[in-house]
Amino acid sequence: MNSLAYALLSMLVRKPCSGYELKQLLEVFWQAKHSQIYPLLQKLEQDGLLTYELVGQSGKPDKKIYTLTDKGLSILKEWIAQSPAVPVIRDEFLVKVYAIWLTDIATAKKLFDERMRAINEKIAYREEELRKMRDTFGDSIEDIACTHFGRYILYQRRLRQEREEIEWCKWVMNLLEKSAFS
C-alpha cells in the first residue's frame, strides 16, 4: 500500500469511478500516469479493497467501474489518522533559480516571465473551479461533512500558494531591474 493506492481509495469513497476518470480527478493532489494506475487498481481489487463492474458503452470502449469495499473504507480511515510522510517537491525551475547568478539578466527575466505566465493560467483555472463549486453547493461546501469539502479547501490552498508565488516573482523581478542599473 503506497500513497497512490490511498489516493485512489480517497477518490473512490466519494463515488465509483473508472481508472480513466480517476486519472483526471487525481490531478488535484497526486499526478500519475495511466500505466501506473491500471495495474494498481487490479492489485487493490485482488486484495479485496475494491470491486469492479464492467460497463458497456455505445460508441465508446467498455469501462471498469471500481467501487470501494467496506474493507477498503476501514483501511482508508485508519490511514488518515496516521501522521503523513514528509512532502516531496521536485521543481526544476528552483534548481535553475539557484544557479541564476551564472546567467545574464535577460535569461533570468525570461525564466521568471514564463513562470509567471504559467502560474497565472493556473490561477484563472482555480478561480473558475472554485466559482463553479460555490454555485453548485452553496455554503454547504464550507462544512466538513460535505463530500466536496476536501476538494474545495485543496483548491483554496493551491490558489493561495500560486498567488503568493506571483508576489515572490514580482519581488525577484524588481531585484533584477535594480541589478541591471548598477
Added chain:
Amino acid sequence: MNSLAYALLSMLVRKPCSGYELKQLLEVFWQAKHSQIYPLLQKLEQDGLLTYELVGQSGKPDKKIYTLTDKGLSILKEWIAQSPAVPVIRDEFLVKVYAIWLTDIATAKKLFDERMRAINEKIAYREEELRKMRDTFGDSIEDIACTHFGRYILYQRRLRQEREEIEWCKWVMNLLEKSAFS
C-alpha cells in the same frame, strides 16, 4: 543527465564540495539520499563534467572533493536557459485532507495542528538562515551577480509559501470550529 545531475552541477559551480556536503546543501531545492548522489557523482566524473581530488583528514574519513570542469559549466549554462519541466509535488497530507470529510473533527484538527507545528519550525529556521545571510553578505545578497543570490531568493520563496500555508491552515481550522457547532 537528469535534474539531480544539474542540481549537483549548480552547487559545484559555487565551490568544490564532497558528496556528503552536497547532500546537505541540496536540501534547499532537491532532496536525495546519499545512495543516489555518490554513484551519480562518479558518473559525472567519468563523463568529464567533474574532476575530484582525494583529501585526507585527521580523525575523519578521507573525502572526495569534486570540482566542476569547463565542460560541466558550459553544459549547466545551456540547461539553465531551457524552459524547466513541470514541477512535481507529492504530499501525503494533501491526500488526507481530500478525504477529511470521512473523519471526525478531532482527527481533522489533529492533522492540521501537526502540520502547523511542522511548518512553524521550518519558518523559524528559514528566518534564522536569512538573518545569517544578510549579516554575512549585506546588501550585495540582493544583487544577481552575488553567488548566494539564488540561495537567498529560494529561502525567501520558501518562507513566503510556508507563511501562506499557515494562513490557510488557520482558515481551515476556523471552518472546522464552525462545523463543530452546527
Added chain:
DNA sequence: CTAGGCATGTAACTCGTTACATGATTGG
C-alpha cells in the same frame, strides 16, 4: 558506552515514466 556526525559505497527493491499496443468516435 552509546548515540550521532563524518564519509563513502553497493544491492535490492519500489515508484514512476516512456514507449508499445489497440480501436472506435467526434469535431475541425
Added chain:
DNA sequence: CCAATCATGTAACGAGTTACATGCCTAG
C-alpha cells in the same frame, strides 16, 4: 483526413528509497 477523447493494458527503463556494509571520532 488528422487530431483528440475515450478506454485499457503491458514492457522496458529510469529515478528514488531502504537496507546492508564499514569505521573512526566526539560529546553526553
